[in-house]
Amino acid sequence: MRIDIITLLPELIKSPFEASILKRGIEKGLVEVHMHDLRKYGLNRYNQVDDYQYGGGAGMVMMIEPLDKLIHELKAEREYEEVIYMTPDGETLHQGMANHLSTKKNLLIICGHYKGVDQRVRDLYVTKEISIGDYVLSGGELGAAVLCDALIRLIPGVISDETSALTDSFQDGLLAPPVYTRPADYKGHKVPEILLSGNLPAIEQWREDQAYERTKNRRPDLLKED
Structure with a gap:
């Protein structure tokens, strides 16, 4: 399995993959996890990735252009079975969903920030929207880490005793x-x-x-x- 994660804070999400079961899965070659810093695709000299929302209102919105550039580049390299957007208004993560996603070969996860992403990103690219609960975090990175942990541990060989995961x-x-x-x-x-x-x-x-x-x-x- 390969998981690509689009993030504004790669340093925040890296640590869960450097310890415990997730690290074991990576070291065994059972899963690859790659972080992609969206700011490298930002606009102008400030690497801008967000802007005010049309129609007014509080909060900034992640712009479509940087995300479109990065997603287009990633999709040119491989086909993703799911493009996942971590968002509070998505379907709540459950065990059956983790079981299903653990069988996929390539997943792309987008971590939201601010008031979210331009709706056109969701319309054009996202195939699945996931929430980890009825609350709001400052960004999608922690939710993405939870999702990855839930499905990577199910990959055969990641946990030494594979029957353990089946009795959770x-x-x-x-x-x-x-x-x-x-x-x-x-x-x-x-x-x-x-x-x-x-x-x-x-x-x-x-x-x-x-x-x-x-x-x-x-x-x-x-x-x-x-």
Whole structure:
């Protein structure tokens, strides 16, 4: 997989890819992540990338010309299966979306800023708009990093135990059940006996029951039928 990220702040988004699972995926050659500084395509000697919005109103807007130049250059080198724009009014990121995107070969992510990008960029190039929640950040970089983490960890070989990702919360529509490790008794707080029994079918049933109960108590919206 290759991910290209268009950003005004490449130094902000680089750090997540220099540690932990994301770094491991890159070092294994399972994923490539490339940052593209939009200001290098800015206008005039000030490398301008934003301007006042037509019709008046507070806040600046990212201009179409610098984005058009960079996107055109990138698309000339490869075909992208999705051109993603990180925006608060996009579809909320969920596990099914991450699963789907993790199977793609080439993704292009645009990080918004200010009041957003000129609508013509969205109309001409963007194929998918994604939000990481109902709140506003100062830019799309942190959202892009969250998206990349969510899908890169699903690529076979990135996580040592590939079955681990398949048992995460939301993979089966439920939250994950409680988990325990040693010691079995810590200051009187004991691990449930069923987990020490060695009875694997009974343990799996316990986990399913616990996952359902946790979901019902904490996220009942996940259990609602369409």
